[in-house]
Amino acid sequence: MELRSRVPGGPIERKWDTHRFEMKLVNPANKRKHTVIVVGSGLAGGAAAASMSELGYQVKCFCFQDSPRRAHSIAAQGGINAAKNYRNDGDSIYRLFYDTVKGGDFRSREANVYRLAQISVEIIDQCVAQGVPFAREYGGLLANRSFGGAQVSRTFYARGQTGQQLLLGCYQALEKEVARGGVTMFPRTEMLDLIVIEGRARGIVARDLVTGRVSTHLADAVVLGTGGYGNVFYLSTNAKGSNATAIWRAHKRGAAFANPCYTQIHPTCIPVSGEYQSKLTLMSESLRNDGRVWVPLRGGDRRPPGEVPEAERDYYLERRYPSFGNLVPRDVASRAAKSVCDEGRGVGPGGLGVYLDFADAIRRVGAGTIRERYGNLFEMYQRITDENPYEVPMRIFPAVHYTMGGLWVDYNLMSTIPGLHVIGEANFSDHGANRLGASALMQGLADGYFIVPSTISDYLASAHPTPVDPSHPECRRVEAEVAERTRRLLAIRGKRTVDSFHRELGSIMWDKCGMARNAAGLNEALRRIPELREEFWRNLNVPGSDAELNQALEKAGRVADFLELGELICRDALHREESCGGHFREEYQTEDGEARRDDARFGYVAAWEYTGDLAAPRLGKEPLEFEYVHLAQRSYK
Numbered sequence: 001m002e003l004r005s006r007v008p009g010g011p012i013e014r015k016w017d018t019h020r021f022e023m024k025l026v027n028p029a030n031k032r033k034h035t036v037i038v039v040g041s042g043l044a045g046g047a048a049a050a051s052m053s054e055l056g057y058q059v060k061c062f063c064f065q066d067s068p069r070r071a072h073s074i075a076a077q078g079g080i081n082a083a084k085n086y087r088n089d090g091d092s093i094y095r096l097f098y099d100t101v102k103g104g105d106f107r108s109r110e111a112n113v114y115r116l117a118q119i120s121v122e123i124i125d126q127c128v129a130q131g132v133p134f135a136r137e138y139g140g141l142l143a144n145r146s147f148g149g150a151q152v153s154r155t156f157y158a159r160g161q162t163g164q165q166l167l168l169g170c171y172q173a174l175e176k177e178v179a180r181g182g183v184t185m186f187p188r189t190e191m192l193d194l195i196v197i198e199g200r201a202r203g204i205v206a207r208d209l210v211t212g213r214v215s216t217h218l219a220d221a222v223v224l225g226t227g228g229y230g231n232v233f234y235l236s237t238n239a240k241g242s243n244a245t246a247i248w249r250a251h252k253r254g255a256a257f258a259n260p261c262y263t264q265i266h267p268t269c270i271p272v273s274g275e276y277q278s279k280l281t282l283m284s285e286s287l288r289n290d291g292r293v294w295v296p297l298r299g300g301d302r303r304p305p306g307e308v309p310e311a312e313r314d315y316y317l318e319r320r321y322p323s324f325g326n327l328v329p330r331d332v333a334s335r336a337a338k339s340v341c342d343e344g345r346g347v348g349p350g351g352l353g354v355y356l357d358f359a360d361a362i363r364r365v366g367a368g369t370i371r372e373r374y375g376n377l378f379e380m381y382q383r384i385t386d387e388n389p390y391e392v393p394m395r396i397f398p399a400v401h402y403t404m405g406g407l408w409v410d411y412n413l414m415s416t417i418p419g420l421h422v423i424g425e426a427n428f429s430d431h432g433a434n435r436l437g438a439s440a441l442m443q444g445l446a447d448g449y450f451i452v453p454s455t456i457s458d459y460l461a462s463a464h465p466t467p468v469d470p471s472h473p474e475c476r477r478v479e480a481e482v483a484e485r486t487r488r489l490l491a492i493r494g495k496r497t498v499d500s501f502h503r504e505l506g507s508i509m510w511d512k513c514g515m516a517r518n519a520a521g522l523n524e525a526l527r528r529i530p531e532l533r534e535e536f537w538r539n540l541n542v543p544g545s546d547a548e549l550n551q552a553l554e555k556a557g558r559v560a561d562f563l564e565l566g567e568l569i570c571r572d573a574l575h576r577e578e579s580c581g582g583h584f585r586e587e588y589q590t591e592d593g594e595a596r597r598d599d600a601r602f603g604y605v606a607a608w609e610y611t612g613d614l615a616a617p618r619l620g621k622e623p624l625e626f627e628y629v630h631l632a633q634r635s636y637k
Helices: 012-022 043-055 093-103 110-130 162-180 245-252 285-289 316-320 330-342 359-365 367-385 440-463 473-491 498-513 519-539 551-575
Strands: 035-039 058-062 183-186 189-197 200-208 214-218 221-224 263-269 292-296 354-357 394-403 420-422 604-609 618-623
Touching: 012 110, 035 043, 035 200, 043 058, 043 162, 043 183, 043 440, 058 189, 093 110, 110 162, 110 440, 162 183, 162 440, 189 214, 189 245, 189 473, 200 221, 200 473, 214 473, 221 245, 221 440, 245 420, 245 551, 263 285, 263 330, 285 367, 292 316, 292 330, 316 330, 330 354, 330 394, 359 367, 420 440, 473 551, 498 519, 498 551, 519 551, 551 604
Parallel strands: 035 058, 035 221, 058 183, 221 420
Antiparallel strands: 189 200, 200 214, 263 394, 292 354, 354 394, 604 618
8 A cells, every 4th residue: 555645846835736736737628528436525525516517527425314414524613714813913824724634633734734724714704705604793793703722713603503604605616506407416315335446436326315225426536525524423413314334345445544533522512311322412612712610629619600719719821821721722722521530529410520610701791702603502402401601611521522533634634545535524634633623624625625626637637537338347246235235134033222232332432442542442333333243143133124114224333333433443542652632542641631642753744545354454654744734742831
């Protein structure tokens, strides 16, 4: 497996422009002759499908939801970063680049991050032109707010509905191309495998989720924009349908999987309330602009928050990190919350919670202003908890949110399988070991609107793909393997439900590879996960058939993939004997409990190759070089 990053030479601020000039182009008359498959219709996939259609390519776009508007991008709340410097507070493209590399704990590729910061300013203009209703100042200028990991205000937002509004803008662009005939949509259709012919990605095998019909779709290139794999933990902030099947099946066809252990824990989630829960609800990081995080000074203090005087409160983020206070990055805030709860100072049932208190902000600017900024988030919290956050503090606790790992891609966002491009959260490229808040929407739109439409032309002009017929032996072989996998799932007829296996896997992953990991726990997980997987294939019960709408069958295929991916996550976490960002090995920490990196031994991207044996993946390494942001112990104090 060769890991050629294809990062262009020259000064970092000119790499992308130089690269765009040097890439091969496809002329407009020839673009009509090329077909591109896009799997996923969220911000990354939808933007890519619309943009490539506008350029003239024939696009087939697949989503398992009934409409692209249901993509999980709609759930993003707080905002999208861009280095516009509207506040004149010292922001710049370079500062956004610096903050992102530092926030990722020096485990991302510099050139990719700088390009992301460059493109950020174009994304805002694109979305405003589409009619996205960003919040505005009184004079009409776009408003900004702060997010963790930065000391400037660079986050554009639409109350607590930023993802929804951005997705509607993207959806309108996509539907325009559907109406024009450039994009053919395949809703309620799930990709089940990748077709690789003569070493190149040439299509997918997909199942119609309503009728059960399995079909082959061919193209000159394939783009995966299918999101992250946080649901491997069962309880996460992801939609229940979010899964890893597309990228995992591509991995088993030859695409390297990079940094799978880099999963992000979000500090601002409504705590777990019972065994019946199937997912968790996020409260936006933007709330930390005005909310203050605290716990009682004394362990075991069960008084209502209003009865705890100021002198007996510990605003622990402000105390430990005076420079950034409540706006430290997510991994830092999450570990700090875990620490005070481990000391017995957590609040709420079970002591697994901390307070996010808006009393000071309401006294300072008034409840009306807070309602304008966060009203829908406060309403969501009250509906779920039956507590009024205007009167009592919210209770929050960390939860699995985003995954920084994903399929390895080069500078052109192409995987180790030629012709397979991977965008958004499905790839590993920009966030290192910890994503800064408000950067997910930025990366998805940068990849979809601006990067892959440019780089895919270089591939098509260089590869000169020839037509492939569905009767090709490789197409028939992949179809047969998909059918056999489905037959096996339906034939088990055991006694356990899919959800029971998923819940047990999630418990192992959270306990042994969650906010904190250690060698003993990871080795235990690597023993227990294969045992659970063996029982899954022996004792699973999937009712119904494959010739109809069958959600149990859908979930069974996805959980089967999670049971394999979970093992790779733990194996990656065990091999990386350091702490960095969201990967916190208890054996490797500073005296004051912060992450301790080992740049000499682990300053690389870990890219795993499937060998046919889940217990023996092959490790490839892409060395990371830092020419512009010098390696240093990350500090927010």
